[in-house]
Amino acid sequence: MAKITVSSCAEPEVQKSVDVFSPTEYTTMLIGFLQENADRVADRAVCEIGTGNGVIAMQAAVLGARSVTVSDVEQDALDAVSASFSRLGQGPTEFSCLNGPLWQPHGKRRYDVILANLPHFPTPSLTLPGRLPTWSMGGADGRKMLDPFLEGLTGHLAPGGLAAFTHNRFVGIDQTRTFLEARGMSLQTCCETIVHLSPLKVSALTHGPDGYGPDVFTLGNHVFGRVCLAIASWT
Numbered sequence: 001m002a003k004i005t006v007s008s009c010a011e012p013e014v015q016k017s018v019d020v021f022s023p024t025e026y027t028t029m030l031i032g033f034l035q036e037n038a039d040r041v042a043d044r045a046v047c048e049i050g051t052g053n054g055v056i057a058m059q060a061a062v063l064g065a066r067s068v069t070v071s072d073v074e075q076d077a078l079d080a081v082s083a084s085f086s087r088l089g090q091g092p093t094e095f096s097c098l099n100g101p102l103w104q105p106h107g108k109r110r111y112d113v114i115l116a117n118l119p120h121f122p123t124p125s126l127t128l129p130g131r132l133p134t135w136s137m138g139g140a141d142g143r144k145m146l147d148p149f150l151e152g153l154t155g156h157l158a159p160g161g162l163a164a165f166t167h168n169r170f171v172g173i174d175q176t177r178t179f180l181e182a183r184g185m186s187l188q189t190c191c192e193t194i195v196h197l198s199p200l201k202v203s204a205l206t207h208g209p210d211g212y213g214p215d216v217f218t219l220g221n222h223v224f225g226r227v228c229l230a231i232a233s234w235t
């Protein structure tokens with residue numbers, strides 16, 4: 001009787017490297033906004049707080065920003081962004097890379113365009129797989145970084161400038177509007193979209209999936225949240 005030899009193939013090695021700074025649909029909202037408002041970026045001084053992967057700032061550079069200043073609290077991110085900028089063909093005339101929280105490393109600088117996709121998910125504790133703890137945790141009300149960011153706009157937004165930042169509607173878009181109006185600014189929203197909230201994120205929501213009114217809703221086993229781009233400018 002013939003013997004049948006089954007040779008076992010070694011499993012192909014699974015690529016396990018994960019980019020902890022990979023962009024999301026929040027990132028692309030800002031990229032889209034910049035592409036649609038190229039005239040507001042060309043020859044302007046642009047800053048991005050919480051730059052992470054740096055692609056939003058790079059988009060501003062590609063659109064001809066006069067200067068681009070990025071900041072983050074993660075030095076690994078800043079090192080990678082600096083390297084990417086040095087390879088960028090249409091680099092800005094001036095590029096600055098700053099390490100530190102929110103406005104702290106920016107001193108008294110003012111910018112024509114301020115961009116941010118800050119951690120503002122409403123949870124006191126959350127570490128997502130493949131992400132650093134600093135990626136999305138916004139404190140119990142989601143405003144731990146949002147409020148000091150807004151507070152700093154008055155000292156950093158140049159006359160005639162605009163700030164564009166992602167905003168989970170469920171962390172209080174009306175609160176943000178009131179906050180800015182009290183400081184002589186107006187707020188518009190655009191690029192409204194809906195994002196899927198992973199089960200891990202849902203379980204971390206401070207008030208649970210039913211505690212945020214219509215801006216967080218459930219369909220079957222899946223939970224979704226409403227997101228917009230907030231555009232602040234001087235009145």
Ligand SMILES: C[S@@+](CC[C@H](N)C(=O)[O-])C[C@H]1O[C@@H](n2cnc3c(N)ncnc32)[C@H](O)[C@@H]1O
Binds near residue numbers: 022023024026117119
């Ligand atoms: C949601 S990620 C956005 C990254 C990137 N801008 C994008 O849109 O893909 C938030 C970024 O903010 C950074 N970050 C967290 N806390 C910060 C703080 N206090 N000041 C400045 N950046 C911070 C994180 O390291 C991370 O890169």
